[in-house]
Amino acid sequence: MKKILLILLLNIFLINKSFALIEVDITRGNLDPLPIAISPLHVDIKSNEYEGIKIKELGENISKIIEDNFRATGLFNPLKKDAFVQKPDIAHLKPRFEDWRLIKAQALVTGKLLVKDQKLKVEFRLWDLAAAKEMDAVAFTTTPSNWRRVAHIISDKIYERLTGEEGYFDTRIIYVAESGPKNQRVKKLAIMDQDGENTKYLTLGNELVLTPRFNPTNQMVTYMSYFRNMPRVYLLDIETGTQDVVGNFPGMTFAPRFSPDGKKIVMSFAKDGNSDIYTMDLDTRVVERITDHSSIDTSPSFSPDGKFIAFNSDRSGLQQIYVMRSDGSGVKRITFGKGIYGTPVWSPRGDLIAFTKMRKGRFYIGVMRVDGSGERLLTENYYQEAPSWSPNGRVLVFYRETKAGTKGEGFSAKLWSIDITGYNERRLKTETDASDPSWSSLLSK
């Protein structure tokens, strides 16, 4: 009996002793951009020539795109290449971690490529320099002319591995390209890569176009244009170039958007000064009326699960944002702040709604939770509107116009992007003036 007691006691004593561990809580860190070294991809000497592409510079060029992508996020700090300490081919096999740490890099990207038999084979590795180990390695094969997309896909993979969140580099933006004087603007539909490259024009500019939006598979675009001098919602297939008027409405239709499953279009239809929200099934062409109110209801946007629609309405006097179920029931006002609210857009993550706010002659782009709480205004300017989400719900793209003189001089419209934290406001590169951007989802999905 005594022995057992003794053992028990010893046990308690030892357990207690083993708990004698000092714990320190770390509740804060820094949000400084992560220093990352992106080594040029090594070009295999066995590579063949390929028409129209300078193979020897391809390694440099791909790493340059990755670098630009990362710099634009504001979350990474790509280090200068002249400080790099190892040749690309050797680094790709096994980097000397301590040397790379010396230049204060925390992560390293290496890779190599080979062009053979009309195919481009790329392989890359992401290294954790502090832990001295490989974090990710991917290889893929494609046609050489796709090399820009390869760079974007690599960027997405690295971004996802380092932030825990999907990337948004292998995406496109559709927008309205504008040219000419202010009172005689020519507006064309244009599409470009997210970094401003590969711009293509989808319409000729004979008719005014407005508010283009992608469908979930990025193959179709819905937008507003004029048909017999009446604004109407159109549908455009990007691959084939065919255009269609949506529905046979006896009046003007505008502000279209796809449902998250891509099967419906939700839009406004106006008649006799009253506008309401309608949906149309693209297969059956069945039109359904969603709101029925004497006020102006417009700018509908589905939640990503398709269960709710956010829209704006002036039913309470000034224009405010409302949320309802997708069948039109349970309408609830969510904005109560001073000023006018418009263009609600549901985030792809489902947690936030982006909007434009006008107050005292100034325009704001902001986000709030889906119940209207936690409003945060991200940016303020003379005129800006039409926010659109990046596919991961982290960045907003919108357009901003400058104030024109009496004869329309000094007027410009440009695309801008901003992080939902309110940091990292940047102008997007476009060939012409631009407005009404819409961000596609990831192309490689």
Place this chain on the structure above:
Amino acid sequence: MIRSLIYSISFHSVIALLTILSLPFMLRDPIDLPPIVSVELIQITDKTSIPYAPKARKIIEETKKKEEERLVSEQAPPAAKAKEKPDRIPLPNEKKEEKQIIKKKQNPEEVKPEIRQASEFEKKEIIDTNQIAALIDKAKEEEAVEQKKTKKITQSSQKNSFASGLTLSQEDALRAQIFGCWSVPLGLPYDENLLVRIKLKLKKDGTIIKSEILDHQRMNKPGQKFYKVLAESALRAVRLCQPLKVPPTGYDKWKDLQLNFNPTEMLQG
């Protein structure tokens, strides 16, 4: 007539006098601004880890020895001590109580007067540290919350020292150092448990011999991708910070160290 005039004058003058005397008080702003308290930030390492006076150390060591002897030989249950609140430095009278509890269970002759002496000495010294600790607690409420969590003083460390292995400023120094090294990944969800616990084995100079993520299995669970990214970022922070800013003394206390990384507060703020 004259009399009533005198009355009138005297009454009026009294009222006038009262008015003159009292009105300025009424005019004065009734709001009393609280006095401005100037706060001086000082290094408190010396005060939170007061070295024992040589004489006192001898006495304490003697009593400690005796306590240990007793514990082993007479099987005094240490459970009584475990009840103590782990979040603060034990007050001297609490110590006394403990000892009394132990006393009851043991031979009364065993209790030597030195014990009392020691505790009296402790009293003098500790009161000072406690007050300082309390002040710091008030000044840094946040810190206090953290302290509550972190300072799980176990029985053995209580016996050896008054506080845990690290003093407040030592802990702060370490924390501040790691704050600087930790790049928090941004894609973290707001509504998940984001605690990453890393256990370290350290060398005397603060470099790391071994590091281990305690909830390792969670990293590879489906839907917990963010956790892997978060855990890796924490591990990277520790490695980048090497050598850690550890105190020059007391290696035995901090050679094993656990860091609890939790960015929840930061993301919400």
